[in-house]
Each structure stands twice: as C-alpha cells, then as structure tokens.
Amino acid sequence: MAKEILQIVEAMSNEKDISRQAVFESLEVALATAAKKKFQGIDVDIKAQIEQKSGDFNLIRRWLVVDSDNLENPSREISLEAARFDDPNIKAGDYVEELLDDETIKTSSPQGLIFDRITAQTVKQVLQQKIKEAERQKIIDMFREQVGKVVVAIVKRVTREVVYLDLGYNAECILRRVNMLPRDNFHNGDRIRALLLPIKSDLNKGPQLEVSRATPDFLKELLTIEVPEIGEGQLEIINVVSDPGLRAKVAIRAKDRRIDPVGACIGMKGARINNVRNELCNEKIDVIPFNEDFSKYVISAMSPAEVRKVYIDKEKNIVEIGVNKDKYALAIGTNGQNVRLASQLIGWKINVLTIEDMEQRENDKNKSLNNAFMDLLGLDEDFAQALVEAGFESIEEIAYVEPEEIINSIDGVDEELAAQLQESAINALQNIVTKDGRKVDDALLTFSDFDSSVVRALANKNIASIDDLAECVSDDLLDIPGFDEKKAGEVIMAARNATWFKDENTEADSDK
Numbered sequence: 039m040a041k042e043i044l045q046i047v048e049a050m051s052n053e054k055d056i057s058r059q060a061v062f063e064s065l066e067v068a069l070a071t072a073a074k075k076k077f078q079g080i081d082v083d084i085k086a087q088i089e090q091k092s093g094d095f096n097l098i099r100r101w102l103v104v105d106s107d108n109l110e111n112p113s114r115e116i117s118l119e120a121a122r123f124d125d126p127n128i129k130a131g132d133y134v135e136e137l138l139d140d141e142t143i144k145t146s147s148p149q150g151l152i153f154d155r156i157t158a159q160t161v162k163q164v165l166q167q168k169i170k171e172a173e174r175q176k177i178i179d180m181f182r183e184q185v186g187k188v189v190v191a192i193v194k195r196v197t198r199e200v201v202y203l204d205l206g207y208n209a210e211c212i213l214r215r216v217n218m219l220p221r222d223n224f225h226n227g228d229r230i231r232a233l234l235l236p237i238k239s240d241l242n243k244g245p246q247l248e249v250s251r252a253t254p255d256f257l258k259e260l261l262t263i264e265v266p267e268i269g270e271g272q273l274e275i276i277n278v279v280s281d282p283g284l285r286a287k288v289a290i291r292a293k294d295r296r297i298d299p300v301g302a303c304i305g306m307k308g309a310r311i312n313n314v315r316n317e318l319c320n321e322k323i324d325v326i327p328f329n330e331d332f333s334k335y336v337i338s339a340m341s342p343a344e345v346r347k348v349y350i351d352k353e354k355n356i357v358e359i360g361v362n363k364d365k366y367a368l369a370i371g372t373n374g375q376n377v378r379l380a381s382q383l384i385g386w387k388i389n390v391l392t393i394e395d396m397e398q399r400e401n402d403k404n405k406s407l408n409n410a411f412m413d414l415l416g417l418d419e420d421f422a423q424a425l426v427e428a429g430f431e432s433i434e435e436i437a438y439v440e441p442e443e444i445i446n447s448i449d450g451v452d453e454e455l456a457a458q459l460q461e462s463a464i465n466a467l468q469n470i471v472t473k474d475g476r477k478v479d480d481a482l483l484t485f486s487d488f489d490s491s492v493v494r495a496l497a498n499k500n501i502a503s504i505d506d507l508a509e510c511v512s513d514d515l516l517d518i519p520g521f522d523e524k525k526a527g528e529v530i531m532a533a534r535n536a537t538w539f540k541d542e543n544t545e546a547d548s549d550k
Contacts, residue, residue, distance in 0.1 A: 103115075
C-alpha cells in the first residue's frame with residue numbers, strides 16, 4: 039500500500055503540476071474521510087498522517103478536551119477530568135489522540151480498514167475534489183498579484199448574465215453583465231481586456247476570478263498603459279469618475295511643469311485617448327488638469343461648459359457656478375450627467391445657476407442686508423450700503439469684529455463712530471422681540487450657532503425660546519433662508535433633546 043501511495047502522489051504531482059505536499063495533504067484528507075465512513079452512524083474526528091518518504095500512513099482518532107462534564111458530542115469530545123487520568127498536564131482545548139488499527143475499526147465495521155470497492159471509490163472521489171481545489175488555489179495565487187490590473191482574455195462561452203473567459207494557464211474567470219459596458223457585445227473567441235477584481239470566496243465554489251469593464255479603475259489602468267508619462271510617474275491621476283460607456287472625467291496633475299497633462303493624455307492627433315475610447319465603446323472622456331486653485335479646478339471640471347462666476351461655501355462644501363443662459367443646458371448635461379460627474383470629481387456639491395439668477399439673488403441679498411442695517415442699526419441708506427459693499431454680511435460681524443476693520447473698510451469712519459456702530463449692533467442682537475411682544479431668550483440667541491437673521495425669522499413666527507422651537511414641526515421652518523427639511527428636523531430634534539428629553543439624557547450620561 040505504501041508503494042502505491044507514493045506512486046499516486048508522484049503521478050498526481052506531475053500530471054496536475056502541483057506540489058507533492060499539496061497532493062499528500064489531499065490524500066490524507068481522503069484517507070481520513072474513508073476511515074470515518076467505517077464508523078457507521080458515529081460522528082468521529084479522524085486524521086491521517088502519511089510518512090512522505092516511505093508512504094506508510096497512520097490513522098488517528100481525536101477527542102477535543104472540554105472543561106465541562108456535559109458533553110455536546112461524546113464521540114468527538116472528552117471532559118478535562120477524564121482526560122487527566124492519562125495525562126495530568128493536559129489542558130482544555132488540547133486533543134486526546136488514539137492510534138487506530140484494524141482491530142479498533144472492526145468494533146464499528148466488521149471488515150476493518152480493508153480497501154474494498156466502496157472505500158477505494160470514497161478515497162478517489164475525495165482525492166479528486168481536493169486536487170481540484172488545490173489546482174484552483176494555485177491559479178488564484180498565480181493571479182493574485184494582478185488584482186487591479188488589466189488582463190487579456192478569450193471569450194469561451196456567453197450566457198444571458200455571465201461571460202466566461204479564458205485567461206490562459208487553465209485559468210477561467212467570469213465577467214458579469216453588471217460589470218459590462220452598455221454596448222458590450224461578445225462572441226466566442228473574441229479577445230477582450232478587463233480589470234481583474236479583488237478575489238472573493240464563494241461558499242460553494244471557493245475562490246473565483248472576476249473581471250470588470252465598467253469600473254473607473256479600468257479607465258485609470260488603460261490610461262496608464264496608453265500614456266507612458268503616467269506609468270513613469272511624471273503625471274498623476276488624481277481622480278476618475280464615469281458613467282460607464284457614456285462619459286468620464288479624469289483629473290490629471292503634472293509633477294513636471296514642462297509637461298502638458300491634457301496634451302500628453304490626448305496624444306498626437308488624439309491617438310492615445312482614442313485608443314482608450316475605442317476600448318470603452320467610444321465613451322467620451324474629459325481630461326481635466328488638476329489645479330491647486332480650487333476655483334480654477336471647478337471651472338475645468340465643468341468642461342465643456344464655460345463658467346462665468348464661482349461662489350465657494352467652504353463650511354457646507356457647496357460650489358455655486360454661474361453660466362450664460364444659453365449655456366445652462368450644456369453645463370447641466372444630459373440627465374444632469376455633466377454636473378453630477380464634475381461634483382463627484384471634486385468631491386463637493388455643485389449648483390448651477392444662470393448669471394442673471396446669481397446676480398438677482400445677490401442683489402436681493404444685498405438689499406435685504408441693506409434694509410436690516412437701516413432698520414436695526416438706525417443707519418441711512420448710504421452708510422448701510424457702504425457696510426454691504428465692505429463685505430459685512432450680518433449684524434454679528436459688525437458687533438464683534440475689531441474696530442480697526444470697520445475703520446479701514448469704510449471711508450470717513452473714526453474710532454468714535456465705529457464704537458457707536460458696534461454698540462448699536464450689540465443692542466440689536468440682545469433685544470429681539472417676537473410679533474406678540476415677547477423678548478427672545480438669550481439661550482435661543484446662541485442655540486445651534488444661529489445668527490441674528492435666523493433668530494429674527496424665528497421671532498417673526500413668535501418663537502421666543504427653545505421650548506417654542508421644540509414644539510414646531512419641520513414645515514414651520516422651511517421658509518427660513520438656509521433651512522431645508524433635513525436641517526429643520528435636526529434643529530427641532532436638538533431643541534427637544536435640550537428641553538423635553540433633558541432629564542433622560544442626564545440620567546443616561548450618569549449611568550455611563
């Protein structure tokens with residue numbers, strides 16, 4: 039038997055091109071499985087050990103040592119107390135082992151470990167299964183370093199949901215329909231390129247190789263192949279976003295100022311970018327030069343639209359851009375595609391407005407500020423307008439900036455006038471009254487970082503305290519500038535936590 043085992047191992051290793059160690063391990067599993075079947079109706083733990091030089095093998099039955107007298111599976115477990123009769127130093131989690139011989143197995147099977155037809159068939163089936171798993175694992179290990187890279191494959195078979203591909207070296211991978219471009223159409227024998235995805239294990243089939251043609255990383259790798267400057271590190275791809283098969287935007291930064299990133303990617307007469315586009319079913323690709331100046335980066339990202347004005351809100355990560363009315367549709371793109379991809383590229387939300395709408399909104403805002411400064415600070419129209427043009431956007435700014443900023447921003451203002459202006463602004467902030475004549479609580483003035491315009495809008499709704507705010511619903515606050523349904527809900531919930539649920543929150547904190 040020992041000689042036959044060595045012959046089997048040698049033949050399998052040569053035929054399947056896998057290591058002898060892997061074949062030995064597979065054969066040990068097969069022998070152990072066959073031996074278990076001899077213990078009819080009993081769940082036992084058996085392992086096989088093969089001496090790799092001689093081919094002799096042993097079968098060992100094992101019991102797991104558990105620190106309990108209530109055994110869940112007595113045929114595979116033994117209590118710690120019982121195990122210590124033979125080995126006083128044994129611990130829970132160790133194994134008690136018994137060498138199986140033919141006589142021991144005959145207690146469960148009269149035939150012992152005779153390799154009859156059924157036993158041989160069991161060994162053969164298990165060995166074949168384990169060898170297939172070893173072959174698959176060898177292929178997986180071979181391609182593991184190529185994960186995230188472009189591979190070339192031949193179409194073997196096309197089904198409704200999956201395309202089966204041949205990678206060579208007896209390796210097969212799959213291309214799912216969801217990972218294909220909209221206009222992909224393959225036939226048996228076609229040669230295609232795709233990106234090898236991270237290897238995942240299927241519970242039934244084990245590790246599988248999958249590829250994709252719809253991920254932005256595929257476009258990134260294609261550019262790296264077609265544009266030598268990227269592979270050499272002279273150009274860096276900052277970000278890639280795409281609607282697979284339709285349009286993509288790629289942000290490129292040149293590490294060497296002498297290199298034009300857009301020209302290098304496009305190539306002579308568009309040769310380089312066209313090679314990439316042909317692989318992606320003529321997907322439109324916008325190459326965007328990355329710029330440290332964020333406003334210039336936004337303008338480039340909105341290509342092919344021409345941006346006339348940019349407003350950046352760093353607190354909310356929102357960019358508003360102004361375009362000519364006749365270019366508005368181009369800026370938005372089909373089904374909002376252009377502005378959506380540009381937003382994904384820069385990582386900020388982008389709102390597109392016409393120049394006329396932006397100017398009208400800015401005029402309305404300045405007019406509102408002007409009126410507020412006149413009404414609340416008792417200023418004439420010219421002085422209020424001068425504050426607006428100097429960049430003051432709220433009464434809080436006027437009240438708490440350094441006096442020198444007011445003096446330096448507006449002609450004719452001295453220290454005395456600046457002090458009077460700030461005193462008026464502080465009084466206006468401290469004396470906000472609702473329509474029904476109630477003074478707004480100081481707690482509401484500082485609640486949730488409200489500025490005076492928000493507090494006055496709340497006062498116009500007869501909301502004078504945090505308790506009043508807690509009793510509101512989202513719809514009550516939607517007409518306040520800067521509020522949407524989400525923010526209104528968050529503010530109301532914060533007010534309720536500060537009032538209605540205050541005691542519960544305090545108890546919860548004390549329990550911690």
